[in-house]
Amino acid sequence: YQTLIVMTEQEYSQLTGNTMVMGADEVLCYGSQAQLPDRFQLGTGAYQIARRLPNPPVQGTAGVFLTNVQYLVVANDQVLADWTGAQREAYGDQASSLIYEMDFNLDGTDGQKIICADAIDAVKGISVSSRQKQAQEFYAMNGGFLFLGLFLGLLFSMATVLIIYYKQISEGYEDQRRFEIMQKVGMSEPEVRRSVRGQILLVFFLPLVMAAIHIAAAFNMITRVLVVFALTNVKLFALCTLGTLACFGVLYALIYWATARTYYKIVR
Secondary structure (H helix, E strand, O other), rough: OEEEEEEEEEHHHHHHHOOOOOOEEEEEEEEEOOOOEEEEEEEEEEEEEEEEEOOOOOOOOOOHOEEEEEEEOOOOOHHHHHHHHHHHHHHHHHHHOOOOOOOOOOOOOOOHHHHHHHHHHHHOOOOOOHHHHHHHHHHHHHHHHHHHHHHHHHHHHHHHHHHHHHHHHHHHHHHHHHHHHHHHOOOOOOHHHHHHHHHEEEHHHHHHHHHHHHHHHHHHHHHHHOOOOOOOHHHHHHHHHHHHHHHHHHHHHHHHHHHHHHHHHHHO
16 A cells, blocks of 8 residues: 655745755655655656655654655646546546645634634535644543553552562571671671672662663564554654663662662671
8 A cells, every 4th residue: 555645846845945946757755665766657657756855745744654655746736637637547436536735823722723623624525634633632542541551660660679679688687697607707897788789789780681671672663563653753762761761770779779778787
């Protein structure tokens, strides 16, 4: 399945501020997945890709990441009319529909913008997508996921930390006799502290390091899964992942400090 989004050079210049001088058989191209060849046939005409665009001319279109979308910038409206006519001639009633899209900003409050969008949407043959309405639907749908994620994350984090904490404390009582013997044969107090610190550091932070390695290995796959939800900002996802690891690191450090202190009091 492939979606074709076409605009004229004039529309492209208005959107991007870049002025291009193109021949009637030249196009600018951006492909989200598969790439068109440098020369291709469309309808009865042959066209040359004058330049491949590094980014889509229209930002924020979720569909561009879900299907194979080709953005094409043509010289003028006549080229677009020729393509449309060739398609209708070839496919008849099965030809793809030609959809015109217009984006614009409105003044006023969010409520007024929603009322305006609903009024336009009521007109037959016109479909409206409102940023404000989409925001309402987005927060309504994802607010529950956010709460559930925070709740389960906190629950499992506390369970993990408490299990490690009480495991170390119980081992402290088991090791109390051993450390007492080692101190009697000459082990100094700084050496006891270093031994305790090294043992608890390994138990606490090795799982966190392994989790970071697993996330790094699966990062590419996770970003592809997020594309299904129209979350395509890989840099933001990477920063969120690092921030989450940092939060877990701070939490583990606090529990490590409390555990090491209690463990040392027991074995001393």
